[in-house]
Amino acid sequence: MCPCWPTSSSRTSPRRTGRTCSASWTSPCARAWCARTSISRASSVPSRPALSVRGLQKAFGGQPVYSGFDLDVRQGEILAIFGPNGCGKSTLINMAAGLMPVDGGTILFDGRTAREAGIGYVFQNYREASFPWMTTADNIRYPMRRKGMARRDIEARLDHLKAEFRVRFDLNRYPYELSGGQQQLASIMRALAVQPEVLFLDEPFSALDYETTLSLRTLLQEVLKRLSITTILVSHDLEESIALADRVLMLTRRPTTIADDMPVPLPWPRTPDTLSDPAFVALKKRALDVFTASVAVA
Numbered sequence: 001m002c003p004c005w006p007t008s009s010s011r012t013s014p015r016r017t018g019r020t021c022s023a024s025w026t027s028p029c030a031r032a033w034c035a036r037t038s039i040s041r042a043s044s045v046p047s048r049p050a051l052s053v054r055g056l057q058k059a060f061g062g063q064p065v066y067s068g069f070d071l072d073v074r075q076g077e078i079l080a081i082f083g084p085n086g087c088g089k090s091t092l093i094n095m096a097a098g099l100m101p102v103d104g105g106t107i108l109f110d111g112r113t114a115r116e117a118g119i120g121y122v123f124q125n126y127r128e129a130s131f132p133w134m135t136t137a138d139n140i141r142y143p144m145r146r147k148g149m150a151r152r153d154i155e156a157r158l159d160h161l162k163a164e165f166r167v168r169f170d171l172n173r174y175p176y177e178l179s180g181g182q183q184q185l186a187s188i189m190r191a192l193a194v195q196p197e198v199l200f201l202d203e204p205f206s207a208l209d210y211e212t213t214l215s216l217r218t219l220l221q222e223v224l225k226r227l228s229i230t231t232i233l234v235s236h237d238l239e240e241s242i243a244l245a246d247r248v249l250m251l252t253r254r255p256t257t258i259a260d261d262m263p264v265p266l267p268w269p270r271t272p273d274t275l276s277d278p279a280f281v282a283l284k285k286r287a288l289d290v291f292t293a294s295v296a297v298a
């Protein structure tokens with residue numbers, strides 16, 4: 001049982017409470033549980049930012065991570081967050097997703113709290129993010145069942161996701177019978193199953209080999225753009241950040257500020273060929289210069 005799981009009454013009424021994990025996560029189990037339980041609602045007002053962070057404050061052991069941090073993410077935008085180790089990338093999305101409390105400031109989804117909004121979350125460690133006793137298809141069905149969707153709608157949604165992601169492998173196999181890339185793809189499908197307003201991805205490809213990463217991120221950006229899903233990606237990989245994002249937020253060391261907020265005006269879809277495009281190379285150089293300077297300054 002996840003330590004942050006709410007009261008028994010809310011377990012029977014996820015529609016009423018929404019899916020939110022309010023406690024700080026203390027174990028991989030808690031993280032995985034939170035990943036497994038995403039419930040969401042579709043956005044209805046695209047004109048306002050999908051996510052607004054204002055005056056964010058967060059410290060650990062008296063050491064500030066964020067002190068008056070602001071951020072807006074537009075509806076349908078893919079934002080990559082890149083920065084040095086320990087600058088607070090995961091902390092930022094964990095607070096935004098409602099998995100970790102803020103010390104001050106606000107994080108609102110189109111004017112609502114994380115508790116009221118629907119989010120999806122994909123974790124780096126796909127092995128701990130699924131129920132091993134359920135087939136992969138049942139893992140994907142799980143958040144829809146928790147949301148109380150009708151069986152026919154669940155199957156239609158599953159078919160839709162299979163088509164969107166061009167799934168060729170057998171979803172009736174158990175997660176441990178699949179490759180790492182297939183398991184992470186299933187994690188992404190599960191996070192999207194209930195049509196979240198914002199999708200959070202915390203280094204989703206870092207445990208995968210390069211070939212799998214290339215094919216999975218090509219597929220993912222196609223789907224995210226086709227469905228206009230607001231996405232926040234934390235990545236350690238500058239190439240990946242630029243290849244996947246409309247905008248790369250480059251963070252400094254702690255106390256964390258924005259070193260650069262770099263638009264990525266490259267056409268979609270982005271393919272492996274994009275990586276050798278001169279415009280891509282120029283953006284990567286700019287980002288690398290900013291990163292080097294911001295790390296050196298600290």
Ligand SMILES: Nc1ncnc2c1ncn2[C@@H]1O[C@H](COP(=O)(O)OP(=O)(O)OP(=O)(O)O)[C@@H](O)[C@H]1O
Pocket residue numbers: 024060061065083084085086087088089090091092236
């Ligand atoms: N629950 C916690 N308790 C104490 N310190 C924490 C906690 N969570 C994060 N920190 C600290 O806050 C800082 C930011 O951590 P975070 O994981 O957000 O950084 P990050 O930029 O995602 O790091 P990395 O690039 O290494 O994944 C780190 O110094 C980390 O040790």
